[in-house]
Amino acid sequence: MNENVTVLVVDDEDYIRDSVKIILETEGFHVICTDNGKEALDILSAHYVDIVLSDIQMPEMDGITLLKEVKNRFKDVEILLVTGYPSLDSAVESVKIGAFDYITKPFKVDDFVNKIQKALDSKKLKRQVLELKQIVSIYDSSNFFSKTLNHDEILSQLQSVIKNELKISSFYIKLFTRQIEKAHNFDEDFKNFLNDKFSYKRSLITFSENESKIGHYKKNDQDINYIILPMFGTKGLWGIFAAYNKGAHTFRDIDVNVLNIYVSQCSMALQNSLSYEDLSKGYAETITSLSKAVDAKDHYTRGHSENVKNYSLMIVDEMKFNEEFRNLMFYAGLLHDIGKIGVPIDIIIKPGKLTDYEYGEMKKHSIFGKEILEPIEFLGDVPQYVLYHHEKINGTGYPYGLVKDEIPLGARILQVSDSFDAMTTDRSYRPRMKITEAVQELDDCTGTQFDPEIVKAFKSALKGDGII
Numbered sequence: 001m002n003e004n005v006t007v008l009v010v011d012d013e014d015y016i017r018d019s020v021k022i023i024l025e026t027e028g029f030h031v032i033c034t035d036n037g038k039e040a041l042d043i044l045s046a047h048y049v050d051i052v053l054s055d056i057q058m059p060e061m062d063g064i065t066l067l068k069e070v071k072n073r074f075k076d077v078e079i080l081l082v083t084g085y086p087s088l089d090s091a092v093e094s095v096k097i098g099a100f101d102y103i104t105k106p107f108k109v110d111d112f113v114n115k116i117q118k119a120l121d122s123k124k125l126k127r128q129v130l131e132l133k134q135i136v137s138i139y140d141s142s143n144f145f146s147k148t149l150n151h152d153e154i155l156s157q158l159q160s161v162i163k164n165e166l167k168i169s170s171f172y173i174k175l176f177t178r179q180i181e182k183a184h185n186f187d188e189d190f191k192n193f194l195n196d197k198f199s200y201k202r203s204l205i206t207f208s209e210n211e212s213k214i215g216h217y218k219k220n221d222q223d224i225n226y227i228i229l230p231m232f233g234t235k236g237l238w239g240i241f242a243a244y245n246k247g248a249h250t251f252r253d254i255d256v257n258v259l260n261i262y263v264s265q266c267s268m269a270l271q272n273s274l275s276y277e278d279l280s281k282g283y284a285e286t287i288t289s290l291s292k293a294v295d296a297k298d299h300y301t302r303g304h305s306e307n308v309k310n311y312s313l314m315i316v317d318e319m320k321f322n323e324e325f326r327n328l329m330f331y332a333g334l335l336h337d338i339g340k341i342g343v344p345i346d347i348i349i350k351p352g353k354l355t356d357y358e359y360g361e362m363k364k365h366s367i368f369g370k371e372i373l374e375p376i377e378f379l380g381d382v383p384q385y386v387l388y389h390h391e392k393i394n395g396t397g398y399p400y401g402l403v404k405d406e407i408p409l410g411a412r413i414l415q416v417s418d419s420f421d422a423m424t425t426d427r428s429y430r431p432r433m434k435i436t437e438a439v440q441e442l443d444d445c446t447g448t449q450f451d452p453e454i455v456k457a458f459k460s461a462l463k464g465d466g467i468i
């Protein structure tokens, strides 16, 4: 039952090393021996060891120093110190700084084996606690996955859990159908090997039974144990996940199961996020075309919606609003005049001043815009921004004469960017203003027509871009 347990025996006296080796091998343990602490650390870096059994008094590096190093660098390893009576004090001290126990020389075989068995039980218990923590973190992670549709956030979360909770030092993820791959601390040669041996076609055959591939190789004298898992989407295999640890055990069943569940969750979350991104991109393209069609009704306003979108995003970025609001303002900028579809073309392209009736018809475009956009769920508050984009903060705007904060923030931003673009481009009834004159106009109307904070941010963004 102890054949998978490796004990590293560190003692500078040959006969003790040899006798301990014989005792432990009789009990079925796998034993590695060394006569000094420094070599012990090298062995620990290259091979997985369950338990270190070290003498305290040794030349070069004593047992206490080795203990401190082991506790610092190899947290999963239990260490027992062996001591003669004269150094019992330091043995007691060693337990305080992290040794599992100490064994006094000369030792009885039964006591000796018993202490090692107890150290193994303790290690097993710690491992179970760790596994429980891993399962909890995977549960938390799946909650996180269900709340985000951003593939970068999903990959960052994956990296954090793999590294911090599952204690895996290196991983690589690659999607066959997308230009998406992420590597963390991953060996380049191994990545090339994967790209060669686990291409899409080869993986289809290799992973036909949804099995993970576990393997082992040596590099620079270090043991490297790896695992390769298929990633499945709704249309079948669409990526691979690979991970490895240096100097560690082969991945055990529990590790494989936990990883399998986690990678599947991540795969589905990635697929949802990428589908959503595709859909959003499709919408954005459709909406951009639609906004161009509206602007094209009047050649003077060609490019107007694109400009309003760009100015609005400059304000959003300057005021450091979040990504969600930024997305809404992208659409709001492009779509603010969409309601002009419902306004007669001869009013829209009329070169001179509009009559009161015509102006009344023109003013309806903000209500038409809101009605057109309202059924589109993913646009969130955009219909509201469109409805109120001609409101002014002193209450003299339309359609409702709202004041200050009654006007939604998105509409107040549109009001500034829309007016600035209108002022700085030619119209049928007047030529464009110079940029400096338009900025002066913004200043003059700040506090009456425009929100002062937004004008301030817009001017700062224009300065930052070298426009003023």
Ligand SMILES: [Fe+2]
Binding pocket: 336, 337, 365, 389, 390
């Ligand atoms: Fe408008």
